[in-house]
Amino acid sequence: MSNQAKAVHNPIRINPETCVRCNLCDWICPGDLIYKEEDNRETLPVIKYPDECWYCGLCQSICPTNAITIIFPEQMVRNKTDVVSLLGKVVE
């Protein structure tokens, strides 16, 4: 129930061994989540706002070395929410 109380889940895992520090994931992210220092082949991309991810996978799809894996959090893969709780309160 208390989804927000949990630690922020990082959906975008980058393998530092295979990442070529190319900036493409930063450029393509539609949500401005991924920050990669320009013109620096030493630094890895940083997932600065992980809780704002759409889980679209554009970063994964464009990564030239398949260094990105999208990991879904527990509340997405094993969801326990009562759907009726999303359907409004009856106020008459």
Place this chain on the structure above:
Amino acid sequence: MKENWTTLDTDLLVVGGGVAGSMAAIPALEAGLKVTICEKGKVLDHCGSIGCGVDHYLTVMDTGPEWDTPEFLIKHVPELTDGIVDMAVASRVIREMPRIFRKIESFGVDFKDPKIGTYYRLRSFGLPGTYHINFDGTDFKKHIGERVRKGKATVLMRTMVVQLLTEDNRAYGALAFNFRTGEWFAIRAKAVVLAAGDVNRISRNASGLAFDSWHLPYNTGDAQAMGYHSGAALANMESVEATLTPKGFSCQGLNALVSLGAYFVNKSGERFMFKYDKKGENARRAVIADAAINEYLLGNGPIYLDCRHLPEAMLDHMEATLQVDRYTLPAYYEQKGVKFREELVEISVSELSIRRSGVYFRGSGLAVDTNGETSVEALFAAGDCATVSGGISGAAVLGHIAGEGVVQRVRATSGALPEIDIKAAEMVRAQSAGYLDRRDGMTWKQLEDETRQTVTDYVGVRRSEKGLKLALDTLQALAKREAHLKADDLHGVMRIHESRNIRLNAELMATASLARKETRTGSSHLRLDYPQTDDRNWRKFVIVERGKDGPAVRTLSTDRPLADAFARNAATV
């Protein structure tokens, strides 16, 4: 302007570089106009709702049979929209469909199925023909983006437009900022096209994650909010849209599922859709969502997706296209450990959004005329922020219509544009700087969470006068607290602007919902205190616009086009 503003003069300013905005830019570029696009994303080829790809495209093609003509589809629009539709604009959009479809093909988009060598056309969502082309549209947006780039448009990326510039009910530009660099832009334009999409992050969903939304969560009603502040009229804001999604992941894909023959069953294994519509799973999206909502409320949940009866070839096709619509869906099923080909998949009702209420051609947003122009002169709108919306093709066609409308408007306009009021512009920028300076205050997440909870509880799918008034009180009280918003960085300032737009859209939705004293299109607008559809009194648009003390409402018969309500037409009508 002061030296720390970047000033630009352009013919057309486009707000939003998705399908609608890009398609509006194209005819303007072809006519030799100077075009500037502001876009919150970074790569034009992947911006907007279908930056990841799309697997279907709705169009009439005029290939011969009667059902494939614009006139046949136009004839069915009133029943598809339950009578609430601007027939003048919808008819123009449908008539233009074949032309724009062929133009997009000429950009290099391949709509054909390589296996059959022709178009794979399917029937879904209550449409009276097989109008949906099922195709691999992974690169759809890329081809459109390329066309815009070739036309040499100026594209300002990671740039959010926060205020329109208007004078005497005429738009002449906008103020914007780059949320990576902090650079501020004052842009003067002879015409502006708003194409910033639908309204998401406005109600809760199963995962409880605000950005886990069926449609792009970075579309936050920016166009609707800015249009409203500028005096533009909005319509159909009372209608909400939901879809069915795998429980826990709000993603696209319903169209492919139902058009390829998937079933929905309740906890008893009953294929329940036929209780609600004779077309079963081929009913309109609004009906499918309404049926699932009812089944859950009747205690017949959980609802499941059932694909087990489908032949292997169909399942293969389904698996391939699902990935086109949402790249991560196969990975999701894999991590969940579900094999949708062999097992039932638990389904949830998605979060609500403001878009087109689960029916084609009735958009919720900025009212437009047959040229895509809003009630504010030189201010155009297209795509999911406009009152005629029809998915990707609707965005493409109305976008192109708006672009052609801009060309006419610009050619008919003479004289210099107004000078930008520096003091007013500085106030807009100072407000954003204030968010960064503030140490204590409310975060955008708090503002949004409270908005979402209010909408979910009282403005969602079970509405009443008492609940809607309660919601309006809460939303208006929240507005007063917006003066205390704080941000840690420029990205946070951008999110604050989005959150404020979401809250305003929620207020417009609640206001319009309170006005429409009937129920229409099931859960799209369900009033517990007025449970019947009342055609005698409510074959009307509810129009919302800025009043003296907040949103004001009026109505217009659906026998008339929305443009009849535009003040700018008063002299010519």
